[in-house]
């Protein structure tokens with residue numbers, strides 16, 4: 559039986575708090591005087607001021623225990639996009655998010671009427687990719703329609719997840735929700751972008767630029783994403799315009815995809831890609847390989863590096879306007895792109911060429 563803890567506005571929960579973004583968020587929240595309850599299927603660190611609750615998002619009882627005494631919840635748990643496991647994405651991103659919403663309602667309705675909870679606040683980490691279908695997006699705003707043909711299961715379930723959370727926003731019933739849509743998060747301890755890039759370079763596969771190399775993209779330093787989440791949480795009140803809405807959070811400095819990749823590679827001592835390959839050819843090949851990997855899955859497990867999603871991201875424009883976040887919550891990036899790249903490169907000494 560969970561012990562009841564008196565909720566406080568400086569107490570919050572981070573679901574997925576053991577992950578890349580989650581841990582950066584937890585560290586910033588601690589610095590701002592919050593105490594944090596982390597809920598995750600794994601525990602990846604220990605910190606004073608943090609209570610860990612290990613469990614699966616779909617386990618209602620475990621989640622309820624982690625949310626006791628909390629009136630602010632950040633939900634940034636998701637399986638990694640590379641897992642490409644439809645059932646897992648549906649279970650965690652859709653069913654798991656429904657569980658989060660139910661448990662938030664439960665906490666609100668079972669609240670001790672003497673305590674100070676006025677509302678339950680839920681900040682979801684969505685993704686700008688919910689509108690991406692593999693074709694150019696330039697300065698995309700939040701009113702773009704959701705992708706009709708999502709490019710992978712990750713995107714498909716992130717769309718459903720965002721819809722669920724925004725629809726659940728209900729001022730009358732004390733649940734206020736908002737969705738943050740970051741794009742291309744990078745920074746120290748990121749398990750995806752830099753490690754995959756370096757692994758691809760080490761296998762001699764980063765010699766080529768897909769397309770003409772002029773496509774502009776958003777890459778967002780993790781501190782800016784954290785800043786956007788905390789601003790959203792602190793602006794979320796019944797009268798606030800942000801209730802039930804989605805917000806792009808980016809570095810607000812679109813960059814050529816291949817310049818960004820080259821800066822990271824060169825910073826770590828690898829050669830920058832030089833030779834050009836036609837986009838349609840590489841995209842077609844990546845589709846073929848992906849189909850082949852599906853057909854052969856019962857016999858051999860192989861995961862192509864150049865998935866259709868990665869090729870589409872590498873060869874198209876996809877950058878987003880964050881003017882809505884600027885207007886409604888006073889958002890402004892706190893770390894510039896150049897500084898973010900430098901801090902990221904310095905944080906991976908073990909991935910340097912020859913290390």
Ligand SMILES: NC(=O)c1ccc[n+]([C@@H]2O[C@H](COP(=O)([O-])OP(=O)(O)OC[C@H]3O[C@@H](n4cnc5c(N)ncnc54)[C@H](O)[C@@H]3O)[C@@H](O)[C@H]2O)c1
Nearest residue numbers: 574576577578579598599614615634635636685740742743
């Ligand atoms: N990395 C990016 O570029 C990026 C961009 C846009 C949006 N996002 C979103 O940001 C969020 C965080 O991503 P990240 O890059 O930090 O990923 P991550 O893999 O580092 O973190 C995700 C965390 O969720 C946890 N988790 C997974 N399944 C769970 C389950 N069933 N129950 C409890 N916990 C579970 C994992 O253990 C992990 O700690 C995700 O929602 C992702 O969709 C990421």
Ligand SMILES: CC(C)CCC[C@@H](C)[C@H]1CC[C@H]2C3=C(CC[C@]12C)[C@@]1(C)CC[C@H](O)[C@@H](C(=O)O)[C@@H]1CC3
Nearest residue numbers: 639685686687740741742743751754755758868872
């Ligand atoms: C093999 C090379 C062509 C590229 C190597 C780098 C890639 C692994 C990354 C470049 C852009 C990244 C990216 C994501 C994953 C890693 C990359 C493909 C996301 C798909 C991760 C999930 C997020 O929700 C997406 C988002 O909307 O921000 C990311 C988009 C960029």
